[in-house]
Structures are given as C-alpha cells and as structure tokens.
Amino acid sequence: MTIWKQFRVPLLALTFSSVVLALGNVVLFPIKDKRTNTPFVFPEKVSLPQWQFSMSRLLAKPTKEHTELFAQKHYRYLRNDLFLDIEMRYLTDGDGERLFREYTSISSSANVRQREGVGYYGLGVSKQRAYLSACINSQGSSTFTLKQFNQNQYFSDLHPQRLLSWLLGQESLKDKRCLWAHLSIPLKSSSPEAAYQVLETAWFSWYQWWQPRFPKH
Template identity: 50%
Template sequence: MPYGKLILPGMHYRYQQNGIPLEIDMRYEINTAGDVKQLIEMHTDVKFLPNQPMPIIRENKLGFYGVYVYRQQAYLDACINPSGGSTFTSAQFDYNRIHYDLQFQRLLLWLLGRQELRDNRCLWTHLSIPLNQSAPDAYSTLEQAWLSWYKWWQTRFPKL
C-alpha cells in the first residue's frame, strides 16, 4: 500500500484557556511517510505559497514539531509516533522508525509473519489559535498546550 493512503476519520476538539479558543484536529494515520507538511496541504485549507514563510521546525525534549501562521491563525503540527519523539519531516519519522522499530525482537516477529518490520503509524495533531497576539506569544501558547496533549496521547497510542 502506498504511503499516506489510509487515514482514519479524525477527531476535532475545542478548548478555551484564558479566553483563547484552542482548536485541535487529530487523525490516526496508518502507513504514513510522516511528512506533516504534506498532510497539512492535503487535509486542511492551509496552502503554503512559494512566497510564504515555511513552518518553523522546533525541537524540545518531546521531539520535533512545526509552527506557522496562516490567515490570522497560529498553528502547531506534529506526528505523535508509536515510539520515539514527535516528528514533523519524513526524515525525522524515518529516523524514529529505524532507531526504534528495527530491534531484534521485532525482526524475529517479522520473520515469523506476526508483525510488520516498521510501524509506520502516527497520530497527526493540528493545533490552532487565533492570532490575537504576536506570533512568538501565540507559539508559546500552542507549545504549552502541545506539551500536555503529547504526554497524554503518547501513553495512549493505539496498540497494534
């Protein structure tokens, strides 16, 4: 099956913190290449134009994520991986898959036909808030929400 062809229906969440509405869309993607920018362009109304700044990729102790502004909304996007930190690019996703999936026990289960060699799933998370403040302040608000969101979902990642 080609990468990115199976995306299960997502969930939409709405929260309010200090009077700021936070919207979160999340999709369970199966057999993905882990390219979040491509997912954004395929499944949202966000379109990255040639003259528009690309998402800024940041890293923290939980992994990688992208932040950007589009039509007066600030966004944070990332893939929560089944193991390893969060990712934004396909290269980061591949690194996690090689580093965490290619273990002896998994190889043995793969040889026995009981498990895929690589676990190419991700919980793609798309957070947004209105840009009623500076972009750096909006990113900070999104990052605070992301920290707790990631911690909650990482421990509840669907089992195979």
C-alpha cells in the first residue's frame, strides 16, 4: 500500500498529461475522416454455407446521384431450384429504413426482428418475393432503423480502445459507414414464414462472414 501511495500521484499526473496532450493534438490538428474516401471493391465471389454460388455482377447505378454510396454488388446463389439474390452496398448512411425505400421498389414496411449475436434486421414480402434487409456496422451488431444505428454507434464510441484511437488521432470518433445487405427469394408455393426462415439462416451466415471483413479505413 505504501508503494502504491508513492507512485499514485506520478501515475495520475502522467495519465492526465497524456490525455491533455492527446486532446491538444485533436484540437490543434484535427484529423480528417478519410475512411469514406478509401477505395473498396466487393469480392467477385463469397462462399455461403448450404448454397451454391451462381454469379455476381455490378448493380446498376442509381438514377440520381447518391454521394453516400461508394460501392455496390449483386450476388446470386442456388439451392435445389431456389435462387437467392443478395444486393450489397457500401455507404455512409445507417438509416436502413431510408435505404430500403431508396434502393428498392418496395413500398410496404418491414417487420423488425433481432437475433442474439447478430443484431436487428427487417423482413417482409413484396411482389411474390420475401426479403431481408439490414445494415452491417463497422462495430457492434447489425441494425435496421436509424435509431438502432445511432444507439449502436453510441455504445461503440464508448469502447475504451475506440476512445484511445480517437485521442491519439488515429481515427475519427463517429463512423457512419454501413454495409447494407438486401436478401430476397421468390415465394413460389411456400409461406412467408417459411421463406423468412430460409432468409434468416442465410443472413446469419452472411453476417458472420462480412462483419470481421468490414472495410478498413
């Protein structure tokens, strides 16, 4: 205890000085968020358990310019006679509901569900196709609504390692990037709930592959 008392004040002083220097560095030399400008190219092929890879292609550019969109890709998989289509978009917008309206022709609202270890996602049916949409975050779980995205960002920002990286000027505190996934399959003769189960199983595997491979900044 005596040794601790002897070193406590110097250690506290050193810690305080480090924080002050780091904050001074941020204030005097604020970092620029270059992450959104970092080129990213979706891989041509991604393995998906229980599905056979069929093809991949670039998605058509939106009719109007979207400054938040940086890359996009369409993947197709086959199991028996069922095709699974997955659209991926890399952007700086975590409002899954807005993205859902903006990039699809679906007008109906989605049913939001949550999976432990994965996060939130939206499910629904439109034009005889069942779909699942979600935003893969750079840290934390997946989200669908803007509120969920902001809450996820808030708790991620409080992580000690992230705070330290920010104080050292290695990255900005806010990370608005999102890998937005939109999965869909034809209903055919199956019920919506049966189709949801197929999509959920594929999504859980898809998420587990992509989350640790989120684009580096």
